[in-house]
Amino acid sequence: MLGDAEAKYRLGQVFAFAEDIRNDPELAAAWFYDAAQSDHAKAREVLEVLRIVARPKRRPSCADGQGKRVSPGLAGGARAHRPARAPAEIVRLVHGLAPHYGLDPALVLALIEAESSFDPDARSHKNAQGLMQLIPATATRFGVRDVWDPEQNLRGGMAYLRWLLNRFNGDLELALAGYNAGEAAVERHGGVPPYKETRAYVARIFRRLKGRY
Incomplete structure (x- = not known):
């Protein structure tokens, strides 16, 4: 944790x-x-x-x-980010599932907020879907049959995050960058990719972790 x-x-x-x-x-x-x-x-x-x-x-x-x-x-001078309120059912699911993947529930909640603002029906322009914004290939890779089912989506996203942490030897910064930009991009650049979106994404999650859920 x-x-x-x-x-x-x-x-x-x-x-x-x-x-x-x-x-x-x-x-x-x-x-x-x-x-x-x-x-x-x-x-x-x-x-x-x-x-x-x-x-x-x-x-x-x-x-x-x-x-x-x-x-x-x-x-x-930028406006402060106001975190979305995590629904009680999502919080319950995260706290129940996260320990099975060796993850801190606060980390998972911060990632969900950054990905979907806790909307289980969210879909991005890149076809990332659900709470943890799984693209179809990632959902298939981690055994998610129904990406719109909150529990299955959470399990798939947590499994992917745990895989990334293992791949990058527990380096949370690299794992989060991989979640956002893909592990190949992290490896190609030898660290956090120089993408404004990815760097802002990683910083946003660390900012939320400071406040904790």
Whole structure:
């Protein structure tokens, strides 16, 4: 499951590297340091690369250098994203199914919100369907017979997300990028593809994870 240390590390990545917010290296360092204090291995590696050995003067927060609150994944001056309200039945299904796939329910709910805003009848212009926006090939690949059935759709989407996490050695950022752009695109670019949509998608989900469901 996605722990607090991982969330802190990802916030550090957002403030350090995201393209659609004002980067804040000092705030990123504060988040990386906090994650390292929770024994996050990748955060410790980042601190070594940055040669940060003492606690940064900044405290980890979602406020910029002027004390104004900012949302990771939003450009300066952009309107804040208002999350859709998750229907109780969807929340119940997610909390019941997610543990079977070794997934954090909060992660799955954040992904569903980004994909379909919890609409089981959603269909994209690319023919992605249902709550977790499965294209027909992915639905078939993971044994989904009725993509419009919420439980089957959730099972297929969670199975795909778990597969992506296994493929990318537990790297959530790459797994989410793969869910949005396809695993082939992640592999071709050697990381998160340089697509504005995909990078905004990953940042949006991390933003929702910070608030939790």
